[in-house]
Amino acid sequence: MENTSSVTSNITHIEGSLPDYVQRTMFVCDHVLIPIICMLGIVGNGLSLCVLTRREMAAATTCFLTALAVSDLLLLILQIPFFFELNGAIAGSFSFKRFIRMYAVIRYVMNNVFITCTGWLTVAVTIERFISLRFMFHPKLVCTIFRARLAIIGIFIASFIFHFSKFFEYIPNQNLHSPRPLLITELIKTPEYETYLHIANIALAAIIPVFLLIIANSFLMYFLATHRRRMLRHKASSTSNMTSVDMLHVSAIVVATVLVFILCHSVGVFLALTIASRGREFVFKRPPYLALKHINTLLIMINSSVNFLLYCAISCKFRKTFIIVFIGQLIRRDNCTSAIPLSENSTANTGTIPRTPKGRIYTPSPKAAIANGSSQNGHNVARTEV
Structure with a gap:
């Protein structure tokens, strides 16, 4: 999903006075909610990584969820320098202005990179879960850990290459007395770039992943319900039952993650379609779209911060591993003593x-x-x- 809040939030300084509802939206989203959500999200994704990287959690799905946590964590960390603008003394210094204007270009590009990574990683893990349920008796079709890692590396590299041209869309404004931190380059004014590359960028980074997720998640939910009914009809051994329950829990996590992703990125899809059809200037100069853009940024931060809560609420194995890692030190020592030879x-x-x-x-x-x-x-x- 294209994120241009770091640019558009500063363009409004030269557009004259904004309506009160836009100013209130900007204040609540940027100055109150986003800093809190980002800090909680950084902690949550850090805890998720500590659990998902455990040896007993190793699986192809876990690889995708780990990469998703890394992408979300990096996206949240990118927002931290802008929180210092809330301090008037720091924000007024020329050294900070010079730094933050250069950093705004980097954040603009990398925000889009990590948001695109999150979208396509979510698509990948949804397809992996669908294949695991639909073709569980065809081992050659099931995704392995090695294949998952290759897909993850490919997604990160392709996302960076895809958004690399955004480094040349804006440059820092060297006039530190001007309220406008960034200046538009000639690249954006090029009709070919705006017509073809930018629209293709929006389609591949925002629109196509969401529609693929809607389709893939619908199939996944159908086969998840079918597999659950089949498991209830055929009473098997306790071991196979536990395996089936774990599979259902993992698939339920993916379904919940996709639903939250679609919900949080719905505003972004609407803005992306508007930018693709009407152009950036149409969106940037109209107060309702500016308010929606700040709401979209808030929803994206929520989506990047909430996965830890989904894992804890749905997966029993994740909860047990979390307790062993962070709470049950005595339990972990007992397990280690019984599992490994004595000293x-x-x-x-x-x-x-x-x-x-x-x-x-x-x-x-x-x-x-x-x-x-x-x-x-x-x-x-x-x-x-x-």
């Missing part, structure tokens, strides 16, 4: 075999114990090679 440095009383640094094992020598029993109390040992 090599344990004494003979714990039932382990002491070793030397060179790999030699100490075993009790009956002769040595008899010969030295009076002075060593039977604790002398002889070396035996492994």
Whole structure:
């Protein structure tokens, strides 16, 4: 979804006075809600990464969800420097103005890159879940971890290349006394660029992913319900039941993620269609569209921040792993003690075999114990090679 809030929010300074409802919308979204949501989202995505990267969570779907968390986390972190504009003393300094105007171009481009990554990663994980349910008895069609990683790398690289031209759409305004931080380049004024490349950009980055998600998610929800009915009809062993339940939970997470994505990006799709049909100037100069643009930015930040809550609410395995990682330290120690051999440095009383640094094992020598029993109390040992 194209995000131009870092540009359009500053263009309004030269358009004259704005209606009160636009100013209130800008203040509530940019100065109150977005900073809070971004901070909570950074924490939530960080916690999600700590859980999703655990070895017991390894799966193709988890790879996509991990990449989704990384993309959302980077998108939220990109907004942090602009929060310092809320401080009048910092925002008024020339050094900060010079930095923030250069950074605005970078944020404008990378916002679009990560939003596009999020959209296509959501499409990819939805298709992966659909294939897993529809063709579960065809292993060659099921996505593997290696294939998932290749798809993730391809999405990130393609998204960056696709939006690379945006670096040349705006330049920082060197006049620090001017309220307008960015200036439009001649590239935007080129009819060919505005007509073909920009419209193709909007279509591939915003419109097509949303429509694909609507179709793929509908099929996924249908096969999810079908698989659940089939599982209830055929009572299998407890192990297969647990596997089916885990599959249902993972698929339910994907369905919920897609629904939230579509809901939060609906305003962005409307704005993208308007920009593609009417042009940027039509959108940038009209107060209702400016208000919608700030609401769209808020919804995008919400979409990037809410996935952790979805994982905790739907997936039992995610909750258990989260508790083990962050809360159940004693449970984790007990699990590690029962799952791995005892320490090599344990004494003979714990039932382990002491070793030397060179790999030699100490075993009790009956002769040595008899010969030295009076002075060593039977604790002398002889070396035996492994």
